[in-house]
Amino acid sequence: MTEAPLSDPKALRALSHPFRWKLIQLLTEQGPRTATQCSEKLGESVASCSYHLNMLAKYGFVTEVEGPGRQKPWQIVRGRQSISPEGLEGEAAMAAEAAAMAYLDQEFERTRERLRQREHLPEDWRKSVGTEGHIKFLTAEETAEYLAELQAVLNKYDERRTDESLRPEGAKPVRVFLSVTVATE
Template sequence: MTDAPITDPKALRALSHPFRWKLLQLLTEEGPQTATQCSAALGESVASCSYHLNMLSKYGFVAEVEGPGRQKPWRIVPKRQSISSEGLEGEAAMAAEAASMAYLDQEFERMRTRLRQYDHLPEEWRQVVGTEGTVKFVTAEEALGLVEELRTLFDKYDERRLNPELRPEGAKAVRFFLSHTVAPE
């Protein structure tokens, strides 16, 4: 599942709000949620959750689940979020940078929070929690190949993310955050 990078400055600005990344995380890991359920899970008011969900919806990141009843749950729109300032100028480039920084701030906060909860995890789950860092000397082509191999490896589990019926018993949401950067000249 590869989507073109987000280039609309307004959509990028929508992603520059840290709380919106928390909503995206919640919907990704917990499935469809109403604004009331988001409020209870994230400790934000229902009105605030509703406002931010509507903003995410406006740019196609979430959508309401169709069905009966007044309170409609929101669901994540299945697509890979790709944010890059490459080829963008001015306002769009600044919006891409702001969205990227909000995303990274959210990821690092999530890692810190979950690492602090390590002692409260069952033993079998403690084995999969941690961080790793490594440096490899590779060409640009080799680095791109490694990234593609990792994406292919993770892609084989994508259907489980969107379809809970496909998850084996005992499956939990495990967050993998990969970063690949190049040392400056």
């Protein structure tokens, strides 16, 4: 199921900060974490992590997990963010574009870093990771159909993200990034 794209300019601006995407990815891949744990993992100060987590919480992207103790872990509220300037105007369209560019910058940075570390992976993992690109000559309708088919494949195993009991032994967070673009004339 595809979520409606975000349209609130303030929420979109909250996602235009690259570090917030790092926090979202950390919480998505590793589950609930305190600001201190985020700081240790991302190399940013606790105060900065706390500030950015609070900004993400203000717009409903993360929430604190209730429990004992003073430091409460943060968790992801929604596993997917849909961002598009389509149908938006003015400030909202600019905020959507800024959020999308921040996401792409962070995604490419993370992909480059993980590919640099590929040699440190066990051989069975090295065979399964990398990048690939294809050119297809399709109509707009064929592209929509093709994308829907790919989305169905991408949705496989989604339940494992939120339910750790479904993860087989040896499962790791595997990032699959899909980009569909069309050349303009």
